[in-house]
Amino acid sequence: MGTRDLFKIVPKEEYLLPGNPSCPGCPASLGLRYVLKALDGKAILVIPACCTSIIIGPYPHSSVKVPVLNMAFAAAAAAATGISEALELRGINDVHVVVWAGDGGTSDIGLQALSGAAERGNNIIYICYDNEAYMNTGIQRSGLTPYGAWTTTTIKGKRELKKDMPMIVAMHKVPYVATASVGFPLDLYQKVKKASRYRGFKYIHLLAPCPYGWRFPADKTVEVAKLAVKTGMWPLYEIEEGRFRLTGPSSSLIDPSRRLPVIEYLKVQGRFRHLSEKDVRDIQRFVDEMWRRIEELIK
Amino acid sequence: MEGGRIIPLAKPKVGSAGVTGTWRVFRPVVDTVKCVKCGLCWLYCPEVAIEPGDDGRPRILYDYCKGCGICANECPVKAIKMVKE
């Protein structure tokens, strides 16, 4: 496959501008690049407090060629609701209202507003880019920090389990929920495009491995994002109108022998360096249990 | 009063954080002979600092490339080397 083939799948046009304040190797940057491509730049972004609040550029400059409403931490989904209702009232239906939020602004402080918007079925695409901690404020633990991970507030490793955000949203009976990874940008691109064709509340949960918070070299961002999927720790799936379906490389991972052992993913990240053998066995067990549940969902 | 003077509205600009190429410790160098024009480096660059050149080979925007090295890591034929600045 060559560049010309790639351009048949994903357009050349860019809406994210280089020379922005993101860290080298930033997964949020990579993810946002494809979200905007999938929407052909016809989006209004609502960005609560998160890394992207900085990546978006300091006044008077912006690093994206789409309108953005920066918003307080808890309020992204609610502000987006206001925008989508106002646009609808004026008959404007070719502009997508997109929340681009981190894991903290989604599963912790932003959960209430998200749940409200999902229950009301407001016409929003909500994308959580999950770097699994409060990275913008210096790597503090969030509700989406995984079991065992080091953060500045879980020095010995988090003991609580990661909230299952996509399933929580799916239980609101919204038309489209998906998981994605910046290691598979074309899968992300297609999912955003698919989401944009539905009316109502759409949710995409995007794995965004952060080199600085997860303690791995910046050139490994995509590799780590792929390993998460290949070890089965991060299943790629869609729930379309209630129907569950695995996508991309995850479709062949029901068979446990085709999943790489979780240690392959854990060992490349400094945030898991302190894990004991029992911890790794537990994590492998959690993953295997999750795949058994996935198997049930597919039946 | 003109809108921009009273409200915090920012406009799109390349290099909103300045010439971020100065952040680099290592720079990516493409071996044009080894390059098979797969486009994966362009696909995976988080900075949008790789442009598809006219000949299908990557053109790196050194003014903005931050030297993360993802392109080199993902290149299937190891045609990109990270060279110390």
Next chain:
Amino acid sequence: MRMLLTSNYAAAYAVKLAKVDIVAAYPITPQTQVVEKLAEFIERGLMRARMIRVESEHSAMAACIGGSAVGARVFTATSSQGLLYMYEMLWWASGARLPIVMGVVSRAIAPPWSIWADHSDILSMRDSGWIIFFAENAQEVLDTIVQAYRIAEDEKVLLPVAVGWDAFTSSHTAEPVELPEEKEIESFLPERPRTPFVLSPSDPSSHGNLAYPEDYFKFRYAISESMKEARRVIIEVGKKYAKLTGREYGLMDKYRCEDADIILITMGSMAGDAKDAVDVMRDEGYKVGLIKLRCLRPFPKEELGDLLKRVKGVGVVERSFSMGRGGVISVETASALTELGIKDVTIISYIAGLGGKDVGMDDFVKIFLDLQDKCERGASFETIWYGMKEGM
């Protein structure tokens, strides 16, 4: 057309007259009827608007900000705990320079729980950059909300406006209200202009990006300058509204102040009882008057000064207190007089009515007499918690 309306219903009628696009609100006693009436208007097709039944007050203001940022005319209403819950977003609305209008059914703050009239909630907004009005009765609620949009959307102002009224004594009390015709209001309040901005992909801008100190300082200065313009705009709009309806509004109302020796200042529904007390005192030969504050921000310093410069004493009767300092309006009034160089005026702060404690005509008469007494004794500035043993 004349209707018998509570202040809550009057607010809903005002929002309907103003042809608001989006109502985003969360229920709280005693605001609920405002939103219920609006829901009825919308569902019956009498109002072409969207109602967003948000899951919290914080989200209510966020939804208003979102809608306003793409050019819609928006409204919300709340009280007490709800207002405090959305406090962060209040500052966001004014900092964003969005012409949002909000009704505040002023209610005491918990704990302990209280649902009754108290102005502590709306006064907690005083530093936020919102324009703040307080209405005495249902007619004022209606007229002020309609004018609020005109004021907020003025390109020299571009600040959100809060209109307060008292819990239960106004919100649930039915009074005769004169409703302007839709056609009249259409000319008074045309479609919302595209200021200060309308987010749209055709002109991508990013709102609220990080601003370094030099720039942030300039944004705050701009708000202050707009507050100054707002004083002038409020009066202009009041005059235009008078041409339409015969009812003129300014920054305050004065009642029998012309030759008064002592004047009371108050706010909200108790002004009605205060006016009755003025009449009773005048019948007894006392030269007294009442100032009813209508606009708290921008604070009507010069106007107050004009009325108070020749009096012997002023009493501020308020349902609010800044813990550790003094009555909010009392302290602002005293400061205003000092700033204007007005000396030798006895200023007594009467803290009354917190938590909905009733302040009736008899209380105002007692207060007038007490103030008279304090003037004769040459008092300077005193605070009295009306009704407490050590007080009165």
